[in-house]
Amino acid sequence: MIKFENVSMVYEPRQENAALDDVSIEINRGEFAFLVGESGSGKSTFLSLVLREKRSSAGAVYVAGQNLNRISSRRVPKLRRNIGFVFQDFRLLRERTVFDNVAFAMEVIGASRAQIRDRVPDALKLVGLEDKARRKPTELSGGEQQRVGIARAIVNKPAILLADEPTGNLDRKNSIEVMNVLDRINQNGTTVLMATHAHELVSEYRHRVIELNRGRIIRDEVEGQYTKMTTVINQDGSRALLFGDDSAPQERDSDATEAINDKKDED
Numbered sequence: 022m023i024k025f026e027n028v029s030m031v032y033e034p035r036q037e038n039a040a041l042d043d044v045s046i047e048i049n050r051g052e053f054a055f056l057v058g059e060s061g062s063g064k065s066t067f068l069s070l071v072l073r074e075k076r077s078s079a080g081a082v083y084v085a086g087q088n089l090n091r092i093s094s095r096r097v098p099k100l101r102r103n104i105g106f107v108f109q110d111f112r113l114l115r116e117r118t119v120f121d122n123v124a125f126a127m128e129v130i131g132a133s134r135a136q137i138r139d140r141v142p143d144a145l146k147l148v149g150l151e152d153k154a155r156r157k158p159t160e161l162s163g164g165e166q167q168r169v170g171i172a173r174a175i176v177n178k179p180a181i182l183l184a185d186e187p188t189g190n191l192d193r194k195n196s197i198e199v200m201n202v203l204d205r206i207n208q209n210g211t212t213v214l215m216a217t218h219a220h221e222l223v224s225e226y227r228h229r230v231i232e233l234n235r236g237r238i239i240r241d242e243v244e245g246q247y248t249k250m251t252t253v254i255n256q257d258g259s260r261a262l263l264f265g266d267d268s269a270p271q272e273r274d275s276d277a278t279e280a281i282n283d284k285k286d287e288d
């Protein structure tokens with residue numbers, strides 16, 4: 022569903038460290054993955070490339086089989102219909118009701134009134150807010166506002182839901198409610214990718230964990246299968262990937278090492 026092939030991203034020509042540095046990863050249809058890493062590690066950059074807000078500087082980004090570096094700007098809105106986005110700060114329209122906030126996402130893609138009347142209540146039900154359709158965002162708790170943001174993101178039935186720190190402004194109780202809603206959406210078949218700093222949620226909700234550090238993937242843990250990846254520089258200057266604990270170099274994966282060195286030779 023989402024595939025990065027040797028993706029690098031530099032924002033400015035002489036930028037010292039790449040925001041993403043040779044990232045290769047695949048997130049399958051129906052998966053739920055957390056994207057973690059300290060501030061500045063490249064999480065938002067990763068999400069913005071999936072949305073085609075920017076083109077990668079090198080490598081290829083595929084979403085639903087399309088190479089995003091090859092599609093024209095004209096086709097970007099169509100791509101984005103397949104992707105829902107949840108923001109940390111909700112970004113609701115304060116003067117509109119909960120119903121109208123969700124309806125707005127359908128209006129902008131030209132949905133009919135009948136479609137809106139049909140779909141918005143379903144989306145609100147999915148996030149547990151069917152009773153609050155006539156309220157204004159300011160009359161809701163932070164967690165409820167975020168659930169409106171999620172309803173808006175999924176009302177057009179996207180295949181992928183991206184969430185950038187969706188619980189960042191919420192207390193624990195509201196964070197858990199939001200997580201449970203995201204889980205439910207994922208169980209209905211939507212691929213979910215959530216960037217977060219919330220370590221406790223990452224360990225409680227057993228999903229894939231992809232960890233970035235200075236633009237590189239250093240961990241990819243799929244439901245309990247823990248794979249820590251460490252890049253080491255050999256004496257000859259070539260790079261090698263170590264899988265497992267970094268004190269256990271015998272677990273070196275020779276294919277991955279060769280792939281990295283091949284790439285280096287090409288460079």
Ligand SMILES: Nc1ncnc2c1ncn2[C@@H]1O[C@H](COP(=O)(O)OP(=O)(O)OP(=O)(O)O)[C@@H](O)[C@H]1O
Pocket residue numbers: 032033039040058059060061062063064065066067
């Ligand atoms: N528009 C930009 N122009 C220049 N550099 C940028 C831009 N956006 C991000 N960067 C740089 O790219 C690197 C990765 O930033 P990014 O925002 O992707 O990290 P992040 O993991 O999402 O951080 P946070 O958790 O704080 O949101 C950082 O060094 C950042 O300074």
